[in-house]
Amino acid sequence: MIKTDPRTKVLLMFITVLFSIFVPTGTMTCLWIGLVTLFGILMGRVKKTIRAASVFAALWVFALYVLPMLHGTVHTSLLVWLGLVFKCYPCCMLAGVIIGTTQISEFMAAMAKWNVPRSIVMPLAIMFRYFPTLKEDWGHIRDAMALRGISLSPLCFVRNPGVVIDALYLPILVTASKTADELSASAIARGIENPNRRTSRLDIRIRFIDVLVLIIFCATMAAGMAARMGGYAWI
Amino acid sequence: MDLEIRNVSYVYPESENGALKNIDLKVKHGEFILLAGLSGCGKTTVTRILNGLIPGFYGGKIEGEVLLSGHDINEYKSYELASLIGSVFQNPRTQFFNVDTDSEITFGLENAGVPCGEINAVLERTTDELDLCNLRGRDIFKLSGGEKQKIAFASVYASDPEVYLMDEPSANLDTAGIDELRKVLEKIKEKGKTVIVAEHRLYYLAELVDRVVYFKDGKIEKEMDGGTFRSMDTDSLNGMGLRTNRYIGNAALDHHFEDAGKDEVSICLKDLSVDLGARRVLRSLNLEFKKGRICCVTGKNGVGKSTLLRTLCGLVKKSEGRILLDGKDASPRELKKRVFMVMQDVNYQLFADSVLNECVLGTKKRNIEHAEKVLEEMGLAGFKDRHPNTLSGGQKQRLAIAVSLMMDKDILLFDEPTSGLDHGNMLICAGVLKKLAAKGKTVIVVTHDEEFIECCRGDIVNLKSN
Numbered sequence: 001m002i003k004t005d006p007r008t009k010v011l012l013m014f015i016t017v018l019f020s021i022f023v024p025t026g027t028m029t030c031l032w033i034g035l036v037t038l039f040g041i042l043m044g045r046v047k048k049t050i051r052a053a054s055v056f057a058a059l060w061v062f063a064l065y066v067l068p069m070l071h072g073t074v075h076t077s078l079l080v081w082l083g084l085v086f087k088c089y090p091c092c093m094l095a096g097v098i099i100g101t102t103q104i105s106e107f108m109a110a111m112a113k114w115n116v117p118r119s120i121v122m123p124l125a126i127m128f129r130y131f132p133t134l135k136e137d138w139g140h141i142r143d144a145m146a147l148r149g150i151s152l153s154p155l156c157f158v159r160n161p162g163v164v165i166d167a168l169y170l171p172i173l174v175t176a177s178k179t180a181d182e183l184s185a186s187a188i189a190r191g192i193e194n195p196n197r198r199t200s201r202l203d204i205r206i207r208f209i210d211v212l213v214l215i216i217f218c219a220t221m222a223a224g225m226a227a228r229m230g231g232y233a234w235i
Numbered sequence: 236m237d238l239e240i241r242n243v244s245y246v247y248p249e250s251e252n253g254a255l256k257n258i259d260l261k262v263k264h265g266e267f268i269l270l271a272g273l274s275g276c277g278k279t280t281v282t283r284i285l286n287g288l289i290p291g292f293y294g295g296k297i298e299g300e301v302l303l304s305g306h307d308i309n310e311y312k313s314y315e316l317a318s319l320i321g322s323v324f325q326n327p328r329t330q331f332f333n334v335d336t337d338s339e340i341t342f343g344l345e346n347a348g349v350p351c352g353e354i355n356a357v358l359e360r361t362t363d364e365l366d367l368c369n370l371r372g373r374d375i376f377k378l379s380g381g382e383k384q385k386i387a388f389a390s391v392y393a394s395d396p397e398v399y400l401m402d403e404p405s406a407n408l409d410t411a412g413i414d415e416l417r418k419v420l421e422k423i424k425e426k427g428k429t430v431i432v433a434e435h436r437l438y439y440l441a442e443l444v445d446r447v448v449y450f451k452d453g454k455i456e457k458e459m460d461g462g463t464f465r466s467m468d469t470d471s472l473n474g475m476g477l478r479t480n481r482y483i484g485n486a487a488l489d490h491h492f493e494d495a496g497k498d499e500v501s502i503c504l505k506d507l508s509v510d511l512g513a514r515r516v517l518r519s520l521n522l523e524f525k526k527g528r529i530c531c532v533t534g535k536n537g538v539g540k541s542t543l544l545r546t547l548c549g550l551v552k553k554s555e556g557r558i559l560l561d562g563k564d565a566s567p568r569e570l571k572k573r574v575f576m577v578m579q580d581v582n583y584q585l586f587a588d589s590v591l592n593e594c595v596l597g598t599k600k601r602n603i604e605h606a607e608k609v610l611e612e613m614g615l616a617g618f619k620d621r622h623p624n625t626l627s628g629g630q631k632q633r634l635a636i637a638v639s640l641m642m643d644k645d646i647l648l649f650d651e652p653t654s655g656l657d658h659g660n661m662l663i664c665a666g667v668l669k670k671l672a673a674k675g676k677t678v679i680v681v682t683h684d685e686e687f688i689e690c691c692r693g694d695i696v697n698l699k700s701n
Contacts, residue, residue: 105338105345125332132334132376137583143550144583147575148596148638163596170586174624178582182329185293189286190390191317192332196348201341201355 002042006110008210009098012039015217016094019224025086028224030060032090035220039213040097048100052093059085104128109200122192126183133179134172141171236304236319236397236429238262238285243299245280245289253280256453258299262431264397267424267443269464270433272450273476274627274657278433281450282400284308285431287316318347321391325403325655327383336373336386343394361393365419379536381412388419398429405436406655409536409683413439435657436684437472441465441480449475478658483685498525500562501677502547502646507556509539509546516542519556522696524646529668529678529693538700540681544648547679548574575639576648581631585623590615590634593623594641606641613637613667629660633667647671649680653687665690 019032033056040049063082070078104125111121142152145167150156157164240260247253252275260281262268270278283289290297291313301308303319311319321343324330333339340361344354362368367389370382378386384404391399405413417439424430424443432440447464449457457475469479502524509517516539524530534540545551547558549570558565560573578584587593594606610616613633618626623634632652639647649668653661661684668691672678682688688695 103335103338104333105342109345129332129334133328136376140578140580140583143545143548143576144578146550146571147548147584148642149571166586166596171583174582175580179329182324182326183332185288186322186324186330187332188292188313189288189317189320189322190332190343190394191314191346193312194314194317194346194348199345199348199351199354201337201345201351201358203351 001044002209002213004043004213005204005206005210006102006107007114007206008213009102011214012217013091013094013098015214015221016090019221020087020091023221023224023228025083028227029086029090031220031224033093035217036090036094036097040093043097043101045097045100049093049097052096056089056093099128099131102128103202105200106202106204109198109202110204112198113204126180129183130176130179134176137172137175141168144171237264237302238398238429239300239302240281240284241300241302243284243297243301245284245297246295247280247293248295253277254453255280255284258453258455260448260455262429264429265427267420267430267445267461268432269437269440269444269447270431270450271435271437271447271477272456272657273659274435274629274655276450277453278450279402280453282322282402282431282433285398286320286322286400287311287313314346317343317396318394319396320398320400321394321396323384323387323391323399323401323404325406327380327387327407330387331375331383334375336370336375336378339375339386340390340393342390347394357393361389364422365389365392380407381409381415381536384408384412384416388416392419392423396428398431399423401430401432401434403434403655404432405434405439407651410685411535417443435478435655436686437478437480438482449477473658476658478661478686483689498527500524501526501560503559503562505557505559507546507558508554509542509551510554511542511551515554517546524677524679525694526645526677527672527675529672529680529691530696531688531691531693532679532681532696532698533683533688534698535700538698540698541650543698544576544650544679544681547646547648548576573644574646574648575642575644576650577632577635577639577652579650579652579654581628581635582624584635584638585631588622589620590623590626591619593634594637602641606637609637609640612640612670614663627660629656629663632664636667636671645675646677646679649678649682651682651684652680653682653684661687662690668693 016032016036023029033053037049037053059082063086067075067078067082107128108121108125145151148167150160150164150167152164238261240258243255243258245255255277258277258281270281272278280289283293284297284301287308289295303311308316331339332342337358341354341358344357349357362371365385365388367385370378370386375383375386384407388404404416408416413436420430420440420443434440441464444461444464446461447459448455449459464480467480469481472478472480500523504520504522507517507520508515520543532540532543542551546553547570549567552567558570560569585593587596590610591603591606594609595603607616607619610619613636615630615633615637618630623631626634636647652664656664665687668678668680672693678693680691680693
């Protein structure tokens with residue numbers, strides 16, 4: 001089990017985005033997913049990371065062995081779709097690991113150390129905070145719809161698209177704006193506007209492990225680029 | 236720190252509700268003040284003026300002067316006020332900035348830039364003094380309402396302000412939770428802190444208050460000292476629109492109000508067990524609910540009351556046992572057809588663009604006449620063209636009931652219908668429930684509110700943990 005600085009995680013995200021841009025999909029993608037999986041497990045997010053990795057593996061096997069057997073439109077559209085999925089997968093998976101293992105206060109304090117302005121950090125922090133709220137709201141709204149005989153099934157949607165959309169978006173909108181208001185009021189009343197540099201109850205520092213993780217990711221990236229330039233087409 | 240409000244008037248930019256007219260109020264250091272009055276009387280507005288959210292956050296124009304220790308409140312920045320005045324808000328769900336309890340408790344200290352070591356020392360001390368060690372390092376979204384409110388209080392306590400402001404802190408608490416809240420308030424009173432509470436439920440504060448300030452239509456109508464307040468009887472309090480200042484024990488309520496032997500059973504649970512994930516929430520439950528009666532289900536936070544309601548609606552599948560509707564086994568599908576639930580937060584349930592449309596939406600025949608009759612019955616006839624969102628809490632609740640009547644549902648469930656309602660609205664709510672029962676509906680209410688249970692005069696089921 002390891003613990004890394006939020007700043008390291010932001011850098012990892014940055015490196016992974018570069019990876020997706022510059023390294024074409026191939027064996028390197030699998031290697032990168034393996035790296036992210038290892039990182040996720042070491043960070044203590046075991047189940048969800050393994051699940052995400054298995055989904056990737058299944059799609060990969062599908063692309064290698066089943067896809068060539070298909071023809072026509074199905075083949076083309078699946079090919080395009082899978083290409084897109086494989087491009088985004090490393091970034092999305094790493095984002096999942098990062099969001100799942102970073103506390104909001106820790107993130108805000110680390111960004112303060114980098115002197116990132118509050119106008120950038122605050123909206124990000126509130127976004128982190130909003131996801132679980134949305135999940136909770138979603139459950140309530142689904143219940144409320146079921147009580148009125150409205151379900152999210154495609155059949156119900158085709159019959160009554162207007163009602164389904166109203167029943168979804170109005171409650172989400174109303175509760176979201178109420179939540180946002182009350183949340184901001186509470187944050188202000190508790191001194192979030194203080195211009196002093198934010199601290200954290202957690203000791204946030206770049207440690208040896210952070211450097212090690214960064215080196216491993218960078219080295220893998222460099223190896224991928226070098227192999228490509230060296231003309232190893234199989235990579 | 237002394238507080239003084241001098242001839243203050245205020246109107247919200249977009250609403251008439253909660254406006255203040257020529258308020259004068261002096262609070263001495265160490266006083267315990269209760270702000271009482273009907274919903275919309277302006278008591279919450281006073282707390283917002285004192286913590287600077289008015290005009291800083293809510294806008295609007297404020298006239299008059301507010302002084303903290305003799306200095307104008309405008310001279311303080313929002314974060315300076317935050318360190319002097321701690322606020323606990325009504326809804327514990329939306330006052331958290333963090334997702335884990337430890338960070339939430341230390342949030343104020345982190346904002347103020349207190350060094351890491353000191354923050355952790357304060358965290359230890361706070362959780363020790365407030366007896367919260369079992370809530371350390373937990374996911375806030377998995378806490379009960381009472382536990383959330385405790386964390387909200389702890390986060391204010393950790394910053395050690397001179398003044399504690401609270402807006403309906405008991406709204407989501409059960410009897411045990413309220414009792415713990417009272418103990419904590421006792422503790423800060425002993426420490427010599429100033430406490431200002433705006434609240435509808437008064438009984439738990441009766442022994443603590445030094446002064447009660449009664450608001451009516453944005454004015455201070457009456458001020459009385461603690462002794463006078465304690466000596467008032469329930470009738471004269473109710474006459475002012477206030478709730479009782481005495482505790483109505485569960486013991487006094489723990490009986491059936493009248494013999495109900497002859498009534499027909501509409502829903503019957505036999506050895507019902509329900510699992511949520513791997514956890515068995517309800518175990519071998521045997522209950523009967525009768526037509527034309529109100530049944531109040533009580534029990535501690537986390538005992539499975541909400542799960543029971545959701546199972547009865549057909550939203551959760553039972554694991555074992557039987558649910559009989561009129562003597563026949565019922566599937567979740569059949570339950571969904573016959574049962575309706577008014578949720579604790581009705582905002583989730585309303586989504587049409589007008590009150591009338593809300594009623595006819597989803598009904599097979601768009602029967603406007605019938606809808607108008609139902610709305611009149613619920614006292615909403617004058618509001619049929621209003622947007623549901625502009626209604627008050629009590630009115631929204633009645634609109635949801637109207638919807639259930641339009642759908643011909645005959646078993647109606649209520650989840651904490653009186654949280655945040657003042658005495659008048661609580662009586663209206665009890666009246667509506669009785670009316671529904673008189674129409675032959677089966678009414679099942681989950682509530683912590685003993686005063687409300689007494690008003691309903693229904694059967695009482697006390698759910699115990701398995």
